[in-house]
Amino acid sequence: MERVIVLGAxxxxxxxxxxxxxxxxxxxxGRPSHVEAINSKGLTLSGEAxxxxxxxxxxxxxxxxxxxxxxxxxxxxxxxxxIRSIKGRLGRDVVILVLQNGLGNEEIVRGIVRGGxxxxxxxxxSGVEFTEPGKIVVRLVGETVLGRSRTGERIADLFNKCGLxxxxxxxxxxxxxxxxxxxxxxNPLSAILRVPDKDVAADSLRGLRRSIFEECVDVGNxxxxxxxxxxxxxxxxxxxxxxNYSSMCQDIMKGKQTEIDFINGKxxxxxxxxxxxxPANEVITSLIKFLEVKR
Numbered sequence: 001m002e003r004v005i006v007l008g009a010x011x012x013x014x015x016x017x018x019x020x021x022x023x024x025x026x027x028x029x030g031r032p033s034h035v036e037a038i039n040s041k042g043l044t045l046s047g048e049a050x051x052x053x054x055x056x057x058x059x060x061x062x063x064x065x066x067x068x069x070x071x072x073x074x075x076x077x078x079x080x081x082x083i084r085s086i087k088g089r090l091g092r093d094v095v096i097l098v099l100q101n102g103l104g105n106e107e108i109v110r111g112i113v114r115g116g117x118x119x120x121x122x123x124x125x126s127g128v129e130f131t132e133p134g135k136i137v138v139r140l141v142g143e144t145v146l147g148r149s150r151t152g153e154r155i156a157d158l159f160n161k162c163g164l165x166x167x168x169x170x171x172x173x174x175x176x177x178x179x180x181x182x183x184x185x186x187n188p189l190s191a192i193l194r195v196p197d198k199d200v201a202a203d204s205l206r207g208l209r210r211s212i213f214e215e216c217v218d219v220g221n222x223x224x225x226x227x228x229x230x231x232x233x234x235x236x237x238x239x240x241x242x243x244n245y246s247s248m249c250q251d252i253m254k255g256k257q258t259e260i261d262f263i264n265g266k267x268x269x270x271x272x273x274x275x276x277x278x279p280a281n282e283v284i285t286s287l288i289k290f291l292e293v294k295r
Contacts, residue, residue, distance in 0.1 A: 001095070001158055003027070005061060007082050009034060011130040011247070012099065015138060016071055018043050018053040021160045024069075028057040035059050037134025046139040049163075051057040066091035066214030070117070070154065072109065073124075076102040083112045090116050095151055099124045099144075101187070101247065102262025103180050120155070121172060122146050123179050127197070127244030139244030141165075145179075145264075147172035176224045181216035182235055185209050187248035188284045190195040192291065194253060197242035208234075211280035212264070219267050222274040248288070255295035260288040268283045 002024055008016040009030030017028045028038060039059040045051050064070065064086055074082045079100070094117040098106045106121045111120065124140030144159055144166040146152040152168055159166040169175050189200045189208070200209070211233045220227040251258045264281040271278035 001067065001154060003065050003068045004071065005029065005062070005064060005068055006011065006044050006071045006073060007086070008072060008078065010073065010075075011055065011128040011250075012124055012126065013071060013073030014038075014043055014130070014136045015045065015049070015126060015128045016073065016099070016124070016164065017044055017137070018051070019049070019052050020158070021165050022162045023158060024162075026055050027061075028055055029061055029134045030057060030059070031133075032059050033133040037132075041134055044135045045138055045191055046135070048141045049138040053200060057083045061086050061089060063089045064091050064094055067093050068095075068156075070094060070096045072096055072100060072105075074100070075257070076100045076105050076259045077257065079105055080112060083109050087112060087116065089094065094118070095120060097122050097146075097155060100262075101179075101183055101259050102192070103176065103266045104262065118151060119147075120146065120151055121176065122155075123175055127242060129244060129250060140242060143167050145169055145172075145175050172285075173225050174227070176227070177220040177223075177227055179217070180233055180263065180267070181213050181220070181227065181231065183246075184216050184281060184284075185212050185235065186242070186289050187246040188260065188264055190246040191249040191252040191258065192284075192287050194249060195245075197244055197246055198240050201236065201239040208280065209241055212284065215271065215276070215278040215281050216267055218276050219271045219274065222276060223270065252288070252295075254290050257292055258288055260292075262284055264288070 004026045006013045009028035010193045017026045042052040054216045057286040099122045110119045123145040127140030129137045149169040156166040217227040248258045264285045
């Protein structure tokens with residue numbers, strides 16, 4: 001995996017690309033203004049990870065060489081367009097690592113590439129903010145979670161060598177649902193209130209946090225994933241340490257579309273499929289969609 005292509009070099013994609021450039025030939029694919037800034041002045045990380053990284057950036061991928069590792073870090077709703085743009089340019093033995101929020105993302109990618117690349121799901125837990133073209137602030141250095149497999153082990157080895165702490169798990173479905181439940185609580189509440197994630201830990205929101213999380217547990221269990229409310233206890237302990245603004249909050253403040261349909265909206269959708277009521281997540285989804293329209 002000497003060639004890494006970051007498809008969707010926003011905040012989290014740029015962060016991964018910068019650190020991976022320590023050991024790999026990295027190509028960042030992003031918006032023209034970000035691309036221009038990176039190519040002229042380098043990619044600047046500040047905060048919990050610092051440095052100026054000389055990484056090549058482009059607005060469009062011309063080809064994907066054999067053996068490349070693609071990090072899909074676009075917004076979840078842009079997955080289909082992003083993967084279709086490279087589908088006819090894939091070399092042999094390409095791996096696509098889906099590093100996005102939400103549920104069902106990898107199924108979308110697999111449906112498009114149809115065996116033309118190996119698709120792997122991963123979870124990113126770092127808190128990163130895009131401040132201006134060419135500049136990223138790292139608020140929280142988290143871990144990357146991958147399913148244990150031969151490919152997962154190869155990626156983890158590369159990531160760990162580059163300073164991206166990576167953990168392999170035997171139960172990726174549990175990890176995905178655990179993070180989904182966490183995101184269902186933190187992301188929309190921080191976006192609606194327009195506050196840093198740590199403020200979502202307020203006592204006045206305790207009942208609401210519990211209602212959102214409990215619905216996620218019920219739907220996850222119906223999907224065959226063993227979740228329980230003890231996970232909320234762990235979440236309650238760590239929320240006060242999160243200094244960053246969630247990606248959904250950043251999107252709302254910038255007047256952009258959010259990933260709500262892949263987070264709380266997905267819980268509502270799957271709840272209906274199983275006949276499970278999800279009133280808290282339904283209200284949260286409606287409020288975010290209202291804010292999106294108001295942009």
